[in-house]
Amino acid sequence: MTNASSTQGSEGPSLSRRVAKAGSWGIIQVMGGNILRLCSNLIMTRLLVPEAFGLMALIGVLLAGFNLFTDIGINRSVMREKDGDQPHFLHVAWVVKIGRGAMISVAVLMLAVLVWFLAPIYAPEGTVYADPNLPYLMIMAAFVPLIQGFEATTKELCQRRLLMQYPAIFDNLNHALTIVFMVIFASISPTVWALMTGMLVGAVLKVVFTSAFYPGPSMAFVWDREVADRLWHYGKWLLGSSVFTFFAVNAEKLILGVFLDAATFGIFVIAMFWIEAGVMLVVRLGDGVGFPVISEVLRTRPHDAPRLYRKLQTGIDVICLCAFLVLFFGGQLLIDTLYTETYQVAGLYLTVLSLRFLAVRFDTVNGLIMNHGNSRAMMVISGARATWICIALPLVFQYIGFNAALVIIALIPLVTVPYSLWLVRPYLGMKQISFDILWLVLTLIIAGVVYTSL
Secondary structure, eight states: OOOHHHHHHTOHHHHHHHHHHHHHHHHHHHHHHHHHHHHHHHHHHHHSOHHHHHHHHHHHHHHHHHHHHTOOOHHHHHHHSTTTTSHHHHHHHHHHHHHHHHHHHHHHHHHHHHHHHHHHHHSOTTSGGGOTTHHHHHHHHTHHHHHHTTSOTHHHHHHHTTOTHHHHHHHHHHHHHHHHHHHHHHHHOOSTHHHHHHHHHHHHHHHHHHHHTSSSOOOOOOOOHHHHHHHHHHHHHHHHHHHHHHHHHHHHHHHHHHHSOHHHHHHHHHHHHHHHHHHHHHHIIIIIIIHHHHHHHHHHOGGGHHHHHHHHHHHHHHHHHHHHHHHHHHHHHHHHHHSOGGGTTHHHHHHHHTTHHHHHTTHHHHHHHHHTTOHHHHHHHHHHHHHHHHHHHHHHHHHTOHHHHHHHHHTGGGGGHHHHHHHHHHHHOHHHHHHHHHHHHHHHHHHHHHHHTO
8 A cells, every 4th residue: 555645745736736625525524414414403303302302412422421531542643653544553543443442332331320320319300310211322322332443444544645535425425324214213203212223323334334435454453562552652641631622522511411401401402503513614624634734744844834724724714703603693593494483592592602613713723732742732721621611611600690601611612722822832923823812802802792792
């Protein structure tokens, strides 16, 4: 197998064309996925009650938590390491993924048993945690990470080589087939189990697609202590970072699940669906295109990295600003048009949460920090965010109210921006840093105006 990334990375025009192509496919992947998720959301909200979405949101948070608690950055290692595109490296990484998936499954089963026994005693009546379906859903959800562990590392190989057409096509095909299964199940039994069926089917399809249709070597059980040590050396700080990232990203659902009834929590989840859909586009462009591109440039011609970063950041800034304006001014109309009267209050939530797009643009700065191998700094950043949201959110909710809590949720990424900018100032120069500081100040002013206008 030839090392395409190395041979192509030395030519600027070739890289430019591949970036443009990968970015286009990345947008197609996210937009197609969001359209399919929207279709699923609109169909299922007419078949199921809000409580079902609240329950599955909590299941999703738990699975995301265990995934992050065990995340050693295998995908980033495949993109960063010089031999990351070689079959031997990919095989060892696949074996590590399988072991990780099995560990997560066992942990989820153990937690399900605890919930089974303890929730009836300690969970506040009427909340998501007190729902009798929760432990049964967790037991079924335990099979998801086990299945996901067998996804071939050809997926990571495509990211390294900027072959984004494969995840764009097959991820969207996965979404479409999953919707079909969920609708069929919900038509027979309109319960939360229709959503769980979709989750399991989607996991199986990803294994099939990455193994049968993605370019790259067939997977094999191979072990190499030296490769495994390299994965661990890079990922050990990411492991700590991922634990904190889980709380930083998902703490709002865990905390609000205590304070809100199941129906209100489900409506909040509907509003977050739209925010997360847009954020996913930013993340996909940053991680799926920006990270591998910067990685390649740092490997081959590091002096060009700051200039290329600024170009990528400008594109992301435009996307974030447009997303904020669309959802801030049109969020209520969007909910009124697409959803039944039961979900109308989600429009207010969406208007406030649109501030997230002004804040999430700074995550590309953290990607630059990661590309320079400073995974320890990422643990500090994630830890600070997690600490902030776990302390601030319940206090603000209790003493100021739900609207203020929504502002806190939207602005989580801003907590660590000064530290991140201080770390990257040697790479970017003061002109870019000054622009980022201006963006930060304006975002805080806009957030204050939004809150006072509620």
